[in-house]
Amino acid sequence: METLVNFFLFWKTVGLDRIVRFFWYFFFLELTRYVLFDFAVITWYLLQKRRNREKYFQARQKLYAESPKVSVIAPGKNEGENLYKLARSLNEQTYRNLEIIIIDDGSDDQTPLIAQSLLKAGLIDRFLRNEVRGGKASAANLGLRFATGKFIVHVDADSSLDRDAIERILIPFYLDPCVGAVGGNVKVRNWRTNVITALQAIEYLKTISVARLVSSMLGIYRVVPGAYGAFRRDLLDQVGGWDIGPGLDGDITIKIRKAHCKIVFEPTSVCYTRVPESLRALTRQRLRWYRSLVRFRIRKHRDIFLPHANFRWSNWISFAENLFYNVVLDITWLVYIVDILAHFPTLIGYILPMNYFLYLFSNVFQFFAVLILSERRHEEWKLSVYLPLIVPYIGLYLRFVRTIAYLQEIFFRSSYKDLWNPRKTSAQAKAHGL
């Protein structure tokens, strides 16, 4: 009790200039980018949405008047038990002209039998199989080869969709003919399982729902999520489909950007996906994701930064923002910690807890923004009990994993050793510097 009183008395006596000095990282980088800026953009989005209601309605009319064939491709390995949920949710769609294609990438379990029975029951239209595993990109490309739709919706086999999801992910193509790809809003299906999945659920809401909306509004939206996105088929053919992963979702988005097409995020088109349920599995997944950022942004697509015929400022900003907020901020954060330790070693006991409160405050605010946008406020409200843990989760755990991943990839090119891809394909990718 006494320490708490001390704590408040201390901060009461400190002047504003000192506070900014103590928490420069939070005020200049966190608060501006994630709180003030986000709120401005969300307000803008909501206003626009209201203003564009008529346009949106017309686009929907246009979609249904044309009713183009849409191919849903779902690649996966050993996802048999999840396929039924996915197929059911696809058969419930308000948009009916669907072609549902399941691609099995060399499963060694019951998956082929399950998929065959779904096919027989008429719940899916096509079942394709690589007898030999070739990696996710090759499975997606196999699906693309057989898809006959004008649009391709790519979903992970362990996901499932809201019943109006497909309709809503297609409308942006009819709002703006320049749109080449639309990212869906991915949420966590198994958030009730444990703290780890609940924290990921909050993280997904924050980054996928809000951050992506913001970047989409700014025209710098980076990644059509691998779990759920829609593409114009002609564009996919033009860029040759998916390239070898990991991070193939980010990679194909870049390729479409390079083809001068707009990429937007559609927050109202909701997909539920399963996330890792143990810390171990989560760490492995995140190492893979963060390594791919280095591999694809810094290595494979570094030409984005160079002035050449295909140069575009929006691409440059998209890349730069991404790199800045991930790589540079991670380093700056270290600088901040060192700064505090070096200059105010005696005040650590005051500064670190205060940092926690500031971040908590920022997260509560962002969560509030999420709820404003969400179609399932009443449900997601329940996640708020986990908010106190979100600060160490994002601020310490994810930041730590991310830093390790960057270092591993920069110095050891670890992504090529990841068994997520078959060895044979990684060997080839490495040999060709991809």
Added chain:
Amino acid sequence: MKVFYLTPQRTPEGTYPQFIEPVEIPDPDRLPIEALRPADVWVLDLTHPAWATSVLRNLRTFTDPEVYLRPLFGFPKDADFPDFWATLLDGSTDLGALPALTAQAEKIMDRIRRLEPLQEEHFEIQVLIRLLRYLYTRDQRLQPIRDPSRSTGYTYPFLVLHFQPTDEHRIFDIVDLGEREGLLQGRFVDRFHLCPDCYSAFLNFRETCPACSSADLKREDLVHHFVCAHVAPESDFLQGDELICPKCHRQLRHIGVDYDRPSVLYTCRTCGHEFQNPMVRARCFQCGAQHLVENLIEKVAKEYDITSKGRNAALSGFTLTLGSLFHIEGVVDYATFKTFLRHEIERVRRSQRPSTLAYFEFTNFEELYLSIGDRRTRVFEEIARVIRENIRGSDVLSYLNERTLLFLYPETPVEGAQVALQRITQFIHQLVRDNFQNFQPLLKTNAIPIDPQGTVESHLEQLFKT
């Protein structure tokens, strides 16, 4: 022992051993049965196969057991005679070696004499009993024969003689019935398929297009180029002899290193459909119809041994259960009975009016049956009469096995059913007491009310528990 030699035309005197009497049968469809009867053993001249098979068919399908079961050997031993027909002989022999077969022939004749007159009127059951008798008199095992001249492919020679060519598949119903009733014990030999339209086994299985059923398919490998993750049919990659990737324009050099062939693609030349899993369909050579494999009739060819119950049936000429035995109208089979029971449970749940399930078992029925001899027809008619008198039109009657009857009494309380059952058992006791001093019938009955919350299974379990 008297041996007759059956031949289409008599050869000059003196070419036969002494104990053999030749009988000339110019027309195989007009057998001189009465002239043949005095012999113990017949020997068939196999040197004219067409004639011999006709005689064989007519003898083995003859009504009288003394004729169709008679020991019948072929001559000469090394005759070129089709397998199908050879199985209907008791062996081939040289005339000189005939005396050695006497014992075998004696045994068959002895067993034929012990057979009782056939009771059954139903054609299938008659054929089944004829089969049982044939197997019993010879201690033979029933073997399925592969015969390309029969439409069903697999066949049982003795059985199939009794059917028209278009009905030959019914032989499998006969052996199934025998196995179901515990008269035959089957052992797996092979599995085969029949056309559901015409029962022909002559089917052409081939991979077909799932969309249009055409068998005109092109099969091609899919190629996966590792470095760019492109997957496409091999023809997309082929440029002359080289494999060039259409996506990244690199050359594919070494399978397993820079590319592989993860699966196969079929293209239908008729409708253009592309697919990975062709459907196997069978075209019937007989009627031309095409069917998916899962829609064909699947049969198992088994070899059968006669069981002790089967031997009893062969001896007595009597096979079936109490229910069909008594020729009571409206007896349903067990599966149908269970369906009725399920509906009845539902009905009770809705109407709340009581119904009753009951059974009646004549535990030592077989004993009685074997011991009462000539009077059995009368006794059974009496039992049938009392059962008939104690059921109403709305009651459902079925049989669980040859000695257990099941009753379903709709809208009848347990007490009512018990009265009916009691009348039946009292009557049987009375009947048996009056006729057979040494026999004590073992009768069991039970009746339970239909429980609206119960299942078919729980009812049957409850019924037999008490």
